[in-house]
Amino acid sequence: GQQVMQIPQYQHVQEGEDFTTYCNSSTTLSNIQWYKQRPGGHPVFLIQLVKSGEVKKQKRLTFQFGEAKKNSSLHITATQTTDVGTYFCAGYEKLTFGTGTRLTIIP
Amino acid sequence: NAGVTQTPKFQVLKTGQSMTLQCAQDMNHNSMYWYRQDPGMGLRLIYYSASEGTTDKGEVPNGYNVSRLNKREFSLRLESAAPSQTSVYFCASILRTRGLNYGYTFGSGTRLTVV
Numbered sequence: 001g002q003q004v005m006q007i008p009q010y011q012h013v014q015e016g017e018d019f020t021t022y023c024n025s026s027t028t029l030s031n032i033q034w035y036k037q038r039p040g041g042h043p044v045f046l047i048q049l050v051k052s053g054e055v056k057k058q059k060r061l062t063f064q065f066g067e068a069k070k071n072s073s074l075h076i077t078a079t080q081t082t083d084v085g086t087y088f089c090a091g092y093e094k095l096t097f098g099t100g101t102r103l104t105i106i107p
Numbered sequence: 108n109a110g111v112t113q114t115p116k117f118q119v120l121k122t123g124q125s126m127t128l129q130c131a132q133d134m135n136h137n138s139m140y141w142y143r144q145d146p147g148m149g150l151r152l153i154y155y156s157a158s159e160g161t162t163d164k165g166e167v168p169n170g171y172n173v174s175r176l177n178k179r180e181f182s183l184r185l186e187s188a189a190p191s192q193t194s195v196y197f198c199a200s201i202l203r204t205r206g207l208n209y210g211y212t213f214g215s216g217t218r219l220t221v222v
């Protein structure tokens with residue numbers, strides 16, 4: 001079955017530093033979604049990528065979908081305390097979630 | 108506009124007890140899902156209902172049953188709770204159309220402890 005791996009599992013950064021999480025699938029994905037879960041909260045949809053090589057931006061967040069549609073990344077520029085949480089990628093077909101990257105910010 | 112509503116928010120069960128987790132959405136979504144989240148394990152799909160009248164097993168269905176009561180409601184039942192079912196349970200829904208899907212909307216979760 002489809003497996004989605006995400007690295008790193010944890011990331012601690014100083015406020016203002018950049019952050020990147022990577023998502024790799026064992027199979028080609030028709031699309032990929034990204035979610036953010038604040039501590040104690042529920043996953044909240046951020047974005048969906050569909051096309052090979054697609055890049056989308058949301059303010060300080062940049063999402064990329066690989067050319068082969070088997071990997072994706074989320075990059076946050078100049079992290080802020082509001083970015084704290086766990087970021088999940090999810091492959092289509094029953095929305096298989098990656099294990100997530102927990103981001104903590106050191107003020 | 109409530110979105111996805113889950114009840115209860117917290118529950119403690121004794122081993123062997125049964126209970127039903129309720130989920131309702133008011134967004135006219137056709138597909139609904141139940142996930143469990145354990146520390147370090149991400150979200151794992153238990154069951155899903157692609158449309159009213161259908162249900163299918165996900166990655167970890169053992170020990171659970173579901174009912175898609177109508178388009179709005181999708182319940183998850185634990186017939187005989189076990190400590191291994193201690194987890195946070197999330198219900199999610201989505202409007203799935205041909206060739207496209209949109210972001211899933213999650214409920215706020217049910218924190219279940221089985222002792």
